[in-house]
Amino acid sequence: MKTIGIIGGMSPESTVLYYQAINRETNRRLGGNRSADIVMHSVDFEEIVRLQKSGDWAAAGCVLASSAAKLETAGADLLLLATNTMHKVAPAIEAAVKIPLLHIVDATAAAIKKQGLSAVGLLGTRFTMSDGFYTERMAAQGVQTIVPDDEEQDEIHRIIFEELCLNQIKPESAAYFQHVIVRLKDAGAQGVILGCTEICLIVNEKNSPLPVFDSTAIHALAAVDAALA
Numbered sequence: 001m002k003t004i005g006i007i008g009g010m011s012p013e014s015t016v017l018y019y020q021a022i023n024r025e026t027n028r029r030l031g032g033n034r035s036a037d038i039v040m041h042s043v044d045f046e047e048i049v050r051l052q053k054s055g056d057w058a059a060a061g062c063v064l065a066s067s068a069a070k071l072e073t074a075g076a077d078l079l080l081l082a083t084n085t086m087h088k089v090a091p092a093i094e095a096a097v098k099i100p101l102l103h104i105v106d107a108t109a110a111a112i113k114k115q116g117l118s119a120v121g122l123l124g125t126r127f128t129m130s131d132g133f134y135t136e137r138m139a140a141q142g143v144q145t146i147v148p149d150d151e152e153q154d155e156i157h158r159i160i161f162e163e164l165c166l167n168q169i170k171p172e173s174a175a176y177f178q179h180v181i182v183r184l185k186d187a188g189a190q191g192v193i194l195g196c197t198e199i200c201l202i203v204n205e206k207n208s209p210l211p212v213f214d215s216t217a218i219h220a221l222a223a224v225d226a227a228l229a
Contacts, residue, residue: 001026001036001037001227001228002037002077002078002226002227002228002229003037003038003039003075003076003077003078003227004022004036004037004038004039004076004077004078004080004223004226004227005038005039005040005041005068005071005072005074005076005077005078005079005080005099006018006019006038006039006040006041006071006079006080006082007040007041007043007064007067007068007071007079007080007081007082007083007093008040008041008042008043008082009042009043009044009045009048009082010043010045010048010082010083010085010086010197011045011083011164011165011197011198012042012045013164013165013166013167013198013201014082014083014197014198014216015040015042015082017197017200017216017220018080018082018197018216018219018220019038019040021216021217021220021221022036022038022220022223022224023035023036023038025220025221025224026224026227026228029224029228030228036224036227037227039071039074039075039076040071041067041070041071041074043063043064043067045165047063048060048063048086049161051063052085052127057088057089058092060086060089061089061091061092061093062092064081064086064089064092064093065089065092065093065095065096065097066096068093068096068097068101069096069097071097072097072098072099076099077099077227078099078100078101078102078223078226078227079093079097079099079100079101079102080101080102080219080220080223081093081101081104082197082219083197084104084124084125084128084134084195084196084197084215085124085125085127085128085196087103087104087105087133087134088127088128088131088133090103090133100226102219102222102223102226103137104215104218104219105134105137105138105141106137106141107215107218107219107221107222108138108193108195108213108215108218108219109137109138109141109142109143110141110222111213111218112143112191112193112213113141113142113143115191115211117143117190117191117211118142118143118144118190119143119144119145119146119188119189119190120143120144120145120146120189120190120191120192120193120213121145121146121147121148121181121184121185121187121189121191121192121193121210122134122135122138122145122146122147122192122193122195123148123156123177123180123181123192123193123194123195123196123199123203124156124160124193124194124195124196124199125156125157125160125161125196126153126154126156126157128195128196129147129148129153129156129195130147130153134195135147145193146184146187146188146189148180148183148184152180152183155176156176156177156180159173159176159177159202160196160198160199164196164198164199164201164202165198167201169201169202173202174202174203174207177199177202177203178203178207178208178209181203181208181209181210182209184210185209185210189210190210190211191210191211191212191213192208192210192211192212192213193213193215194212194213194214194215194216195215196215197215197216200214200216200217
């Protein structure tokens with residue numbers, strides 16, 4: 001079994017989901033009391049949020065590159081960045097280490113293509129929906145992404161940071177997400193990407209008007225695949 005290095009803390013709520021998903025899937029496949037070989041470095045999310053708000057992505061990249069280097073020194077064989085938005089600085093992380101980074105967009109695109117879909121809605125932070133690093137990488141792999149309008153992006157972003165990252169689950173916010181997903185469906189989306197690792201706290205297969213591609217779960221399973229390969 002290879003050692004999975006997790007750069008976590010963005011937010012702590014989503015990092016918990018990664019840890020659970022990886023260990024439960026490892027146990028499901030191997031049986032007994034088996035669990036994953038994991039090393040984790042959890043950053044201070046407030047520092048990352050501050051750098052996001054100021055637009056200092058270079059500094060944010062340095063923080064996460066340093067985290068990656070710590071994990072490589074600790075014995076990680078591969079890296080997992082337990083967040084969607086901060087894959088914006090994936091090149092800085094990859095440049096800092098010799099071990100591979102499992103990119104969340106690649107894993108999610110593969111899952112979408114496996115289902116035979118070509119156009120999906122994308123929900124996430126404002127950065128993920130509008131900055132291009134996510135949508136362009138999806139397009140390069142043959143998947144069209146349809147994003148909410150500017151007003152919807154603002155409200156989704158607010159719900160993520162002011163509620164979900166703090167583990168506040170509100171029925172009215174779940175209803176809002178469902179409304180946005182219906183609009184994406186009307187615009188031609190065949191499924192919807194939960195492109196923020198906290199959105200699965202409020203949207204799932206049972207309440208979504210479209211098939212769900214939970215990037216957190218998909219990414220975690222891809223890590224198990226790589227660790228057990």
